[in-house]
Amino acid sequence: MSIKYKDISNRLEEEILQGIYDKGDKLPTEEKLAARHGVSRNTIRKALEILVRKGLIISIQGSGVFLRHATPQGALNLEDFNGLTESFSGQEVTSEVLELKLIRADEKLSLAMGCRLGAPIYFVKRMRRIDGVPYVVEYAYHNQEHIPYLDEKIAAGSIFRYIREELGKEIGYLDREISAAKLGEEDARLLGLQAGDPALISTNRGFLKNGEIFDYSVDIHHYQTTRFLKLSDYR
Amino acid sequence: MSIKYKDISNRLEEEILQGIYDKGDKLPTEEKLAARHGVSRNTIRKALEILVRKGLIISIQGSGVFLRHATPQGALNLEDFNGLTESFSGQEVTSEVLELKLIRADEKLSLAMGCRLGAPIYFVKRMRRIDGVPYVVEYAYHNQEHIPYLDEKIAAGSIFRYIREELGKEIGYLDREISAAKLGEEDARLLGLQAGDPALISTNRGFLKNGEIFDYSVDIHHYQTTRFLKLSDYR
């Protein structure tokens, strides 16, 4: 389990973030990268494609591959989903578990999660801060059939990392629906805002590689501190 | 100018939307699709990849390619930006041009658009409705060096289509930053809401294939009618 284009993409990303290519703002040609990493040009192109989607580089036909270093600070890249903990490495991400219990899926939940009525589901409510500043209130539902065990200690960290590294499950797809609404009393209090203030909301569904839904969550973001980023090539 | 994987992707998309594959929810194997369209398997995979990104299908290794038909109604797919006119085909999209003038780029604008200070820029303010319901107030800036001419008639239609089809320019990348804020008086009035109500905001930058910015815009969306969708495979 070591995929060349992913490895190379990660290596190039590190090099870019370290500023190795900053002079001239231009990466080596695809051919040179292929030779340097000992792979075919197609494999290099798959690696570069990921970085294009992440917004680190931009390819111009006939001209070359250029750095973008335009990524706004502090915005959450929708393409880059490892959870907050990884997205804000360098800053202190804390998660306060406000509630954690095992419930049964009612009709609405079983529909949202594609599970049977009455299936056991972990419900986790968390308050997450970045460098101490309120960032998001999360309401998450995890299917116990896929995540057999969860406690406060795990929930206080990165649940995504737990799933990948501890449970060894592979995440396949992640869907997000982004909307705005007025804050309710409770969420407003948690975020240090007023009821009726705007909220930036992300409603998420996580799929394992085999297509099963392991996670359904609603994230109520602080509207003054969260921005989402979507950088895309045109198709 | 006819790219096989794009053509095939469009054809498959039409077939999916027509419901041709609904029985069994499964597409033919990649090999069969390759044979049917007379192309290599890699080309079919590129075509399918686009549909995965658009959220129409989901690939499961070892199992097959399945329909999703889970796309929420009325949400704007962030992967699928041909502008409102194309995204809401079937419904009536109207654009009322509230203002259109040629201005000079000030410092802030020249920075946002990557153009020189004093460059001529079209400013367009539009109110867009879907089936008569207020949907978004758009503030758009177009670099005249790339879009030499613009009038009310053009602005009342799809500016993106105008650029592609009339000017023959190729769009390369599109960046969007999504946030929430409180509505100001003017925008609230236009959207039929109250000042201080939430707004769902998309701030956009459009790049031509050669990397130049042709468009910078801020879209103030009605928070009760707009949702954005981001369906992604995990990398």
Place this chain on the structure above:
DNA sequence: AAGTGGTCTAGACCACAAG
């Protein structure tokens, strides 16, 4: 004319699912 990214092929082998 030369350099560089974009499209496409034909085929090999691997990883996972289903019978």
Place this chain on the structure above:
DNA sequence: TTGTGGTCTAGACCACTTC
């Protein structure tokens, strides 16, 4: 064991930019 998608290769030719 067989079917199916995932990764990878080596090479060809095209489209666009740069010189």
